[in-house]
Structure formats: structure tokens, C-alpha cells
Amino acid sequence: MSEDNQIEIPQSFIALFIEPGRSKPAATRFFIAERYELCEDMANMLTQTAQEMLHGLGITEADVLQRCYLGLVAGDAVFSVAEAEWVVRRLAELSQWPQPLQLSAP
Template identity: 45%
Template sequence: MNDDPNQIEVPPSFISLHTTASGHRLLQPMAFVRERYELCEDLAQLLTEKATAIQSASGEREAQVLQQLRATLSGSESPVQPAEAEWVIARLAELLDWPAPDA
């Protein structure tokens, strides 16, 4: 029986952002990692509409739109850490079925 009341499954791609270099140990408690994942997933979901609006209005290529959003998420006012910002952009591309961005 699972004692964890939270049923959200955090994908390995996100967990790896919060593990040691060897990948064997979390650097933060799982509750913290899950909270950060929820924030990043919600952000990626919210940015789908923004990304398509930017592309429609500007006619820019998908990669350019993702680069703009990456720059915004990398700013000092961003609610996410740099590695999380990269994950959000990759997840956004996945949600939009756009080519994976270059890191």
C-alpha cells in the first residue's frame, strides 16, 4: 500500500533535475520535487497558448518562439530555476508537437 497521498507521478526527466550527478539520490525531498514539477508542468501548459499566439502574430519559426520564451524563463524574475526552464521549454515543444529545441 502506498502511504503517499499525492498520486502525481513525476517523470524521470524532471526527477533527474533534482538528483546527484550519479542519479542515485534526490537532492531535495520528493514533496519539494513534486511541487516544482507541478509548477513547471502548469507553466508549460499555460505557455502553449502564448507560444501559438506569438507564432501567429509574428510569423516566426517555432524554434525562434521557443528561444524567446526560453530567454524570458531564464530571467532573474523567473519562478523556475535554469534547469527547470530548459525542461519547461522541452515540455512546451512536446505539447505543441514542435521540434525539440536546441539546448
């Protein structure tokens, strides 16, 4: 991926890399773009799984989102806690579900 990549990264994702009291991200645009693509892909991949969980398990949308979050942060997670929360919030958006009020890790 080149530095002049034209991918548009949402401010909500860039904010994950801005430390409190700072105005610029603490990571390169290249790194943020790579992480964004991974997180966006995961949110899109989870949409069908989330629908299947909702209907197959007979649980609420909030429960589905919480279970997805727990899966994203389990064990040797690929995603940071902040990235996992972003993925789940994006999943809710893609599924046209209400945003989760709070996500909690074990």
C-alpha cells in the same frame, strides 16, 4: 500536499534534482512534486501564447521556444535554468514541435 500524493512525476523532471555521481534526488519528493506541478502548469499555460507568437510574429518554432526560455530565466526568475529548459521542452512536446537543439541564456 501530502507525502502520499499520487501525482506521477516524469523521470525527466526528477533527473533535474539528481546530482552527478548520485542515484537519488537531492530534494524531497514533496519539494520535487511542488516544483513539477509549477513547471507542468507553466508549460500548459504557455501553449496558447506560443501559438500566438508563432503566427503573430511570423517567427519559427525554435525562435518561439528560445523566447519563452529567455522569459523564464529573466530577472528574478521563479524557475531554475534546468527547470526553465524542462518547461520549454515540455512546451515543445505539448505543441507537437521539434525539441530545441540548444537553449541559451543571455
